[in-house]
Amino acid sequence: MEEQPVQDPQPTLAIDDIVRSHLKQIARWTQFLAIAIMIVLSLALFGVLCLAMLGTVSSVVSSKYYDRLRNINSGSTLLMICTILLFSMVGTYFLYRFSSQIRRALYGEDQKALEHSFSTLKIHWVIGVALAVILMVFNVIKNFLI
């Protein structure tokens, strides 16, 4: 009786030279993006904290320039901006982790790091989706409902 070849239920795919080259480029760009975005977010957070301190000072000394910023310097608005910035920082941290895991996988032939990298990228996208939905809702409320 002739034996039937056992078919692999999942087709085989390899991380060949072309895929490896694309992954290296992805790791390079995501690392740059994560660092650049983290710097911008840190500066923004610093700016928000400065604005909060300016609010305390201006309660004693009033300024005609500061009066223009008074509407965004309420406690709840600043807290919301700080929360969004901190969430964005967490999302960016996961992008950086994705980049470093891809690098470790490619340069150290680490299969586990490659497996974890796309799980990390998923977390980055989940945080991104949550932030995008929150910002979109605020944008719609601000422009159409208020």
Next chain:
Amino acid sequence: MDTQEPQDQLTVTPALRENLHIAGNWARIVAILGWISAVVTVIIKFDKREFASALLTAGMAFVFNMFLYQFSKRISNALQSGDQWQLAEAFSNLKIYYMIIGWIVILLLALIVVCFIGIILFFVFLRQPL
């Protein structure tokens, strides 16, 4: 004498396959949400009569979310059919997506630096007596 061919040590294991599948699905959600967000932004900008800004936002959002959507579609096809070319194209699309965002960030950072230098120079010249 035996000559051993250099082999790729990294492979698409079932665990990686699962993570790629989930990442692909989330990439699709991000891309579709990006398009919806762009449409909302365009409506808001048209309402404020900012037509140039609306078209720029819509164009940019459409192009780079298209690459993310293509990544999602091709990674799904590659995992189903075992097509190596589709896998390579999927990662190529993800690379282009991050490259476009990277160049936008570089341009924005350059613009911020130029504006910052401009503000400093403005105040320096303002303080000088005529």
